Amino acid sequence: MLHDVLDFFGMENVIAFEVQSFPVWTQLLIMLIIADFIQWNVHRWLHKSNFLWKFHQVHHSVKEMGFGAQFRFHFVETIVYKSLQYIPLAMIGFGIKDFFVVHMFAVLVGHLNHANLRWDYGPLRYIFNNPKMHIWHHSRELPENRRNGVNFGLTLSLWDYIFRTAYVPDFTDDVETGFENDEEFPENFWQQVKLPFRAGRNS
Numbered sequence: 001m002l003h004d005v006l007d008f009f010g011m012e013n014v015i016a017f018e019v020q021s022f023p024v025w026t027q028l029l030i031m032l033i034i035a036d037f038i039q040w041n042v043h044r045w046l047h048k049s050n051f052l053w054k055f056h057q058v059h060h061s062v063k064e065m066g067f068g069a070q071f072r073f074h075f076v077e078t079i080v081y082k083s084l085q086y087i088p089l090a091m092i093g094f095g096i097k098d099f100f101v102v103h104m105f106a107v108l109v110g111h112l113n114h115a116n117l118r119w120d121y122g123p124l125r126y127i128f129n130n131p132k133m134h135i136w137h138h139s140r141e142l143p144e145n146r147r148n149g150v151n152f153g154l155t156l157s158l159w160d161y162i163f164r165t166a167y168v169p170d171f172t173d174d175v176e177t178g179f180e181n182d183e184e185f186p187e188n189f190w191q192q193v194k195l196p197f198r199a200g201r202n203s
């Protein structure tokens, strides 16, 4: 299916280097880094665009962190993330099986990020996203000059440190999650799904 799409755009020869000749762990590591950098950019975009923010708001409407919070998101979000991630990865020669392994690792880290824990993995916090960091991504109050958001990392925290979007104050107690006017956000699942599609929505 994907090859048909690539063929359609005349892209069958865009494989830039032969990743299959690298050892498996190197391949998975390269894939994780590329996939996560794409995710980090998509996540920033979900916050920046008024239109996409309506979809991403479902994830941010969580008022209490817990393992399940990771799976609270609008289905359109997955379509945006996965197509933007998978197409470039397939173009440089990665297969769906590698993508699955990296995806499962990302799910595990994502679960922990949303767990109500105070972990930060010590010095590894500068590489991996962690519960102590991600809670601030969900904070209702953001610092004055960071209105578009902080800590956009999903699996890796690295990008937020490199591009200076990291924000991790010392204390993590009583962080109120949500967004401005979230008390008006519908609690019903179908209303949340339909909300971004409704005409004349307030932005």
Ligand SMILES: [Zn+2]
Residues within 6 Å of the ligand: 043, 047, 056, 060, 137
């Ligand atoms: Zn977000």
Ligand SMILES: [Zn+2]
Residues within 6 Å of the ligand: 059, 070, 114, 134, 137, 138
């Ligand atoms: Zn989150």
